[in-house]
Amino acid sequence: MRDDDTERADEYPGPFDLPDEHEASEPEGEDAQPFSLTDDVLALIEDGKSYAEAELRFQKSRAGYIGNRTKGAIAFALGAFGVFHLALIAATVGIVIALAPVIGPWAATAVVTLALIIAGVVMLRLLKGRLDDIRDAFDDGDGE
Numbered sequence: 001m002r003d004d005d006t007e008r009a010d011e012y013p014g015p016f017d018l019p020d021e022h023e024a025s026e027p028e029g030e031d032a033q034p035f036s037l038t039d040d041v042l043a044l045i046e047d048g049k050s051y052a053e054a055e056l057r058f059q060k061s062r063a064g065y066i067g068n069r070t071k072g073a074i075a076f077a078l079g080a081f082g083v084f085h086l087a088l089i090a091a092t093v094g095i096v097i098a099l100a101p102v103i104g105p106w107a108a109t110a111v112v113t114l115a116l117i118i119a120g121v122v123m124l125r126l127l128k129g130r131l132d133d134i135r136d137a138f139d140d141g142d143g144e
Helices: 003-011 037-103 105-138
Strands: none
Touching (some): 037 105
């Protein structure tokens, strides 16, 4: 440590440094008693209760905030789902209209309908696979 560091340390004592004149104070008066272990335990219990109450208030506040944000998120999710649904309907109608001059309106409707049914069946099979994976994860292995 350099000499100027030592001087700075002497000028600015740390937060845990006590002044030189500090002495443990004893309670004053005839009836005064020093703090006992029971008093410390009771104070600790009281502090624990205060902490628990503060933590409970904080968690309630946090739950309310999350609930409020979840409502907004659900509203936006439903709005997005509705917009995407309308976009798919518009795409379906557009494909039918685009194919109608080439293969005729009835054939265009049949082709688009069959393509959508095939896509739906493929998605249902993928869903079934995912659900089976979830069921297997919770299976206890009894084989029943």
